[in-house]
Structure formats: structure tokens, C-alpha cells
Amino acid sequence: SSGINAEYGEDFEEKIFLFEECYFVLNKLERTEYMEMFVDQIGRSDDTELISHYLFNFEDLETEMIRPLLELGAANSEVFFETLSKSIDKNAHLNKNALHLLQEIDLDIFPREE
Numbered sequence: 001s002s003g004i005n006a007e008y009g010e011d012f013e014e015k016i017f018l019f020e021e022c023y024f025v026l027n028k029l030e031r032t033e034y035m036e037m038f039v040d041q042i043g044r045s046d047d048t049e050l051i052s053h054y055l056f057n058f059e060d061l062e063t064e065m066i067r068p069l070l071e072l073g074a075a076n077s078e079v080f081f082e083t084l085s086k087s088i089d090k091n092a093h094l095n096k097n098a099l100h101l102l103q104e105i106d107l108d109i110f111p112r113e114e
Contacts, residue, residue: 015042015050019068027064039071047072048079055083059091063100070104080105 019042022034051073054061073079080101087098094102 012049016053018042019050019072023065023068026068027062035068035071039068048076051076051079055079058083058087058097059095061097063097066097066100067104070101070106074106 018038022038025031026035051069054065054069070080084098084101087095091098
């Protein structure tokens with residue numbers, strides 16, 4: 001059976017490699033199945049480190065990479081919220097990636113104060 005072996009990718013560098021390869025196939029060949037497998041199988045673990053690796057240079061991030069990162073970190077709204085906050089503080093405006101993130105994100109994942 002084809003798929004991404006869940007045991008492969010335990011190491012951070014392996015996860016980066018796998019994510020990059022799945023992203024390449026998604027972006028260049030427009031095939032979603034490998035990124036879907038990555039999110040389903042590898043993304044079950046705590047993905048904060050992986051997502052933060054890409055969001056660290058948020059302004060320079062390829063805009064097309066935002067959607068896969070959101071899918072990977074769907075349950076981890078805090079890392080995206082912090083990224084948006086830092087980006088707005090740093091730039092005093094919404095850059096193209098911040099606008100795209102706001103368009104793509106499901107705002108229901110953010111906790112609300114009551």
C-alpha cells in the first residue's frame with residue numbers, strides 16, 4: 001500500500017524533508033494526495049516545531065505554503081495568532097502573507113473570551 005510510513009518522520013529533519021517533498025508535489029504537480037497523507041499521518045503529533053520553522057520568516061514565506069501549514073496545524077491556533085500579531089507589530093500593516101492567512105484561516109479555531 002502506498003502512503004507515508006508514520007514511523008518515518010519522527011525526527012525533525014525527516015519531517016522537514018517530507019513536508020518539503022509533499023509541498024513540491026502539491027505546488028508543482030498540483031497533486032494533493034501526498035500532502036493529505038502527510039497531514040493525516042505525520043501531523044497527528046505535536047506539529048508546533050515544524051510549523052514554527054516555516055512561520056519564523058513569515059514575510060518571506062511562499063504564500064502558497066500557508067494553506068498546507070494551516071491544514072497541518074488546524075488544532076494549533078496559537079502559533080498562527082502569534083505569527084499574525086508579530087507580523088502586524090513589525091510591519092504596522094498587513095503584508096500579503098498576513099492577508100492570505102486571514103483569508104484562509106478558520107476563525108472559529110481561535111479561542112474566544114467570554
